Amino acid sequence: MDYRDEVREFLTSRRAKLTPEQAGLPYGANRRVPGLRRAEVAVLANISVEYYARLERGGIAGASDAVLDALARALRLDEAERSYLFDLAKAAGRAPQTRPRRRGSNRWSPRRSLAQMLDAIDAPAVVRNGRTDLLAANRLGRALFADVYDGAEGTPNLARFCFLDLERSQRFFADWDHAAEVSVAILRTEAGRDPRDKGLQDLIGELSTRSEEFRTRWAARNVRIHGSGGKIVRHPVVGELDLVYEGLELTAEPGLSLLVYTAEPASPSDERLRLLASWTGTDAPVNPAGAEN
Template sequence: MDNRSEVREFLTTRRAKLTPQAAGLPEVDRRRVPGLRRGEVAALAGVSIEYYSKLERGSLAGVSASVLEAVARALQLDDAERTHLFHLAQAANGSGRLAKPRRRTAKRWTPRPSLQWVLDTITEGPAIVRNGRMDLLATNHLGRAMHSSLYDRAPGAQPNFARYTFLDDDSHRFYPDWSTAADVAVAILRTEAGRDPHDKALQDLVGELSTCNTEFRQRWSAHNVRLHGAGTKSFHHQAVGELELAYESVDMISDPGLTLTIYAAEPASPTADALKLLASWAAMSLADR
């Protein structure tokens, strides 16, 4: 796969983010552009400037793992960025299961019964399953209630977090810290684009969002990536108000490319009370249907 422009822009933006001070280099003169010079990255990685310049022009095909590791260390890439660099190299080589085109069908993915049973056993907090394109694929009872706005505003369609974030003004209500939510959404899509560069549905989604939203275009050009993990998120639900939830995300071994996220409230907190109210609200909503 010819992904030279993707490689070039990723390495260039990582180099621009790294200051001489952070790299342990002296600031000897004024710089016309931010970040390190190519020669400085080459020296830190232990390769010639000619070789590193070739890499930054997008030529990752045939590059050894040791050189990739050296470049990752020189640019001080985090785990997500390092993984992304290796995925870009896999795509450039046309090697690796994830770099090969996969036969896709138009059939909409649905959770197998056993997965839905597992989700339904989680009763104290919302639980969701999504893919790397940020399609919301499955939920438990509270997960469906928490994301009711996504379902209600995409009737009959597959709810998608990125599309909701950038194309629906309601997302600014649902995400009190909308800017951070937007950054995370784009970083997850960038990560997936490196992991599976042949995903036509992802390419179409990125094209749609790039065409329709300036905020998305600006974030997409930053080439930031992100791995699934843990933390806290804030939401504002239309029926129960503020929710401050801890979350844990894990990749699903049985379904590569899918992520299970479970949310939980601090015990005896206002959010814990709000989740109980959310469960009652969801039950009443279901009874009214």
């Protein structure tokens, strides 16, 4: 990802999404651009029009935190978008890394203590990196994402599953469009953190080449902090599961997160999770051929 192009497209897209009314400005007449004009953003951020134009052309290296904060306020960026802007500025101002931060690979395996912790969690739990690779899971986690594991060549990847295994992913995700938006936003956020991550760029290139759905969403330049939320999935064995998840950054493994999925106590989904746990305690395959959807 060329950070100058990304800065330009990101700022242009955020400016286009913000109306004068939302920014507290008069609409006026003869507007030929969607959203705000460059001059209006400059006024709101209390910087010169020339400086803002330079920033929007990609010249963000060296911009101070105060300028970035003012720009984020002017464009009404949410927390994820603000973090992405700061990440782009950091990437623009640093030299290429000789030893990139590890984000997990096919060769990565959890430490014994991490594996023990995963096994001790009485709920589906997985370890994921910013590329959406599923690097480790407890038995319930593998059972929950059985379709993802069964269709994977090498390390299971949620974004690849979502866009390149459409038959399974559209069956698995009750709201496939939302799952697709989240997957792309996570990858976009990760690309802002480390635009020189070759594994990530290879994945983005593969998805862009093979999936029009991905290309369309990637062009929107939406970002997301994937810390908590809800997910409704259709499991091939136990049926529909309405789950919530919490994500925890692993301090000892920079770039990796632990995600734990739970259901409302005493709810139908809770009962189905217990059924899934019982199923995984047998020797039967998690996703048997011919199981009903």
